[in-house]
Amino acid sequence: xxxxxxxxxxxxxxxxxxxxxxxxxxxxxxxxxxxxxxxxxxxxxxxxxxxxxxxxxxxxxxxxxxxxxxxxxxxxxxxxx
Amino acid sequence: xxxxxxxxxxxxxxxxxxxxxxxxxxxxxxxxxxxxxxxxxxxxxxxxxxxxxxxxxxxxxxxxxxxxxxxxxxxxxxxxxxxxxxxxxxxxxxxxxxxxxxxxxxxxxxxxxxxxxxxxxxxxxxxxxxxxxxxxxxxxxxxxxxxxxxxxxxxxxxxxxxxxxxxxxxxxxxxxxxxxxxxxxxxxxxxxxxxxxxxxxxxxxxxxxxxxxxxxxxxxxxxxxxxxxxxxxxxxxxxxxxxxxxxxxxxxxxxxxxxxxxxxxxxxxxxxxxxxxxxxxxxxxxxxxxxxxxxxxxxxxxxxxxxxxxxxxxxxxxxxxxxxxxxxxxxxxxxxxxxxxxxxxxxxxxxxxxxxxxxxxxxxxxxxxxxxxxxxxxxxxxxxxxxxxxxxxxxxxxxxxxxxxxxxxxxxxxxxxxxxxxxxxxxxxxxxxxxxxxxxxxxxxxxxxxxxxxxxxxxxxxxxxxxxxxxxxxxxxxxxxxxxxxxxxxxxxxxxxxxxxxxxxxxxxxxxxxxxxxxxxxxxxxxxxxxxxxxxxxxxxxxxxxxxxxxxxxxxxxxxxxxxxx
Numbered sequence: 001x002x003x004x005x006x007x008x009x010x011x012x013x014x015x016x017x018x019x020x021x022x023x024x025x026x027x028x029x030x031x032x033x034x035x036x037x038x039x040x041x042x043x044x045x046x047x048x049x050x051x052x053x054x055x056x057x058x059x060x061x062x063x064x065x066x067x068x069x070x071x072x073x074x075x076x077x078x079x080x081x
Numbered sequence: 082x083x084x085x086x087x088x089x090x091x092x093x094x095x096x097x098x099x100x101x102x103x104x105x106x107x108x109x110x111x112x113x114x115x116x117x118x119x120x121x122x123x124x125x126x127x128x129x130x131x132x133x134x135x136x137x138x139x140x141x142x143x144x145x146x147x148x149x150x151x152x153x154x155x156x157x158x159x160x161x162x163x164x165x166x167x168x169x170x171x172x173x174x175x176x177x178x179x180x181x182x183x184x185x186x187x188x189x190x191x192x193x194x195x196x197x198x199x200x201x202x203x204x205x206x207x208x209x210x211x212x213x214x215x216x217x218x219x220x221x222x223x224x225x226x227x228x229x230x231x232x233x234x235x236x237x238x239x240x241x242x243x244x245x246x247x248x249x250x251x252x253x254x255x256x257x258x259x260x261x262x263x264x265x266x267x268x269x270x271x272x273x274x275x276x277x278x279x280x281x282x283x284x285x286x287x288x289x290x291x292x293x294x295x296x297x298x299x300x301x302x303x304x305x306x307x308x309x310x311x312x313x314x315x316x317x318x319x320x321x322x323x324x325x326x327x328x329x330x331x332x333x334x335x336x337x338x339x340x341x342x343x344x345x346x347x348x349x350x351x352x353x354x355x356x357x358x359x360x361x362x363x364x365x366x367x368x369x370x371x372x373x374x375x376x377x378x379x380x381x382x383x384x385x386x387x388x389x390x391x392x393x394x395x396x397x398x399x400x401x402x403x404x405x406x407x408x409x410x411x412x413x414x415x416x417x418x419x420x421x422x423x424x425x426x427x428x429x430x431x432x433x434x435x436x437x438x439x440x441x442x443x444x445x446x447x448x449x450x451x452x453x454x455x456x457x458x459x460x461x462x463x464x465x466x467x468x469x470x471x472x473x474x475x476x477x478x479x480x481x482x483x484x485x486x487x488x489x490x491x492x493x494x495x496x497x498x499x500x501x502x503x504x505x506x507x508x509x510x511x512x513x514x515x516x517x518x519x520x521x522x523x524x525x526x527x528x529x530x531x532x533x534x535x536x537x538x539x540x541x542x543x544x545x546x547x548x549x550x551x552x553x554x555x556x557x558x559x560x561x562x563x564x565x566x567x568x569x570x571x572x573x574x575x576x577x578x579x580x581x582x583x584x585x586x587x588x589x590x591x592x593x594x595x596x597x598x599x600x601x602x603x604x605x606x607x608x609x610x611x612x613x614x615x616x617x618x619x620x621x622x623x624x625x626x627x628x629x630x631x632x633x634x635x636x637x638x639x640x641x642x643x644x645x646x647x
Contacts, residue, residue: 034355
């Protein structure tokens, strides 16, 4: 769980945060906070599927489910079983 | 009572002089959009009225009155002049939706320079091609985006100034960089707006083309006449309205109606610089008691997806008029609006080149869900035969044609007379969209007449994406087409042939997606990549995108006689 959180946090910070001074926490609102737009969310979903060898159905990969690192981690955890 | 009154009466008694008289403009007068959006409203005794209510991340909020807008735009104009920026030089705005973007736009126009807005999610390639083509002298940006600017600054010989609106002094500025903190700058009370005339250039927006790089659409200060009147008659902006245009000023709706129309009408407008969520948007409407809401089908469909339960948590009774633009609004979305807000969305049709709304549904006029509505008074539109460019009978599909001469029509594609001339056929301006008119005079959108992809209301050029794709070391060639999507209407799909030695894999798929996202923008990033051994081509070697697109849309492939190896 902790490892997933760290991986996701690092990936989001490196890939999507333009201002590296911006603080990113496990509960920072990524989608509703405007850090990751809905188009970019597709690449974040693809990253999770590739990295963890899971398949996230579109009806679960919603802006709400992707809104924080913690929520993403819970989603990944659920599909890892 | 709606501003437009009877649509038919307006049609019969129309003259652009209506807008000229209301704005106190006479042919030959000085006309500066920046002045009309700020000083004129103050001169009407509304200096203390709120012009902008802004909200950003983390609960940040700022309010600006029309007097603030006047003084701060003076301050920006004065700053630009003192930097040595001359009239008609291009000044880019590369900012998130922060107050400096809106007020800076007004300040640039007051200085006599041309405002060139750039969508803040653009990657460095998208940024470079647009700045290089325009020969921009200056760019106004923020720390967050400075990294992208720094990567290209050395390749832009005309660029003299990089103005940073939120520099905190922590890191040293580089060559050409200068800090300008709008809210802390000494305000300039009196500034003589540059005496621009009707045909003086005002705004340069770039739009995507099917073949070739993005084109700079040049507008002039006289565009105000169309933008003002359509804001009144289509958006029905009235003095006590609280208005929210959700469009980003990196695109034309965000300037024509997110800045010029709203402030020329003297209304209070709200802006939020946060990402999308149904809760956040409804909370914003409730908090600010928004009355007029101009949004886009993609956003409306996203709200539909979020469901109706969430709406019950908010009091949205302040809303009185809803409108939409960017891509065709499907009938279901119009009906949904009526069901959940008690108000229909009024679809409107126009594009970067037209500068203002051309065809629309009007307050008080019967809406046929799914229809674009009828031409704006003063706009002569028709449907043309795609071969002869002659008008076709009612009900027959063809190309939309608009008779040139309305005030906000583009005056040129920057440095590209040839492509500009090609947009006019047989005395009509051709926007490139197919449609038909029903027996009641309503227009019904069919689709684009080219390969341009309309994703979430933004046009993406397949050529631009393909050009970027082949710069990836693994890509030999590619074809980019639109793929249907419920929320965004269309999204980008790329068919990719790999170079020898590269093997398709999920990792490579992701790498290519991110490559395009960073080079161009998230909008241009393929939402799906299909690795293929070869692409369908004509015998002369031209990629036949239409075959791939037909596959995606489940349509007939059509004539394949010119297909290689058919």
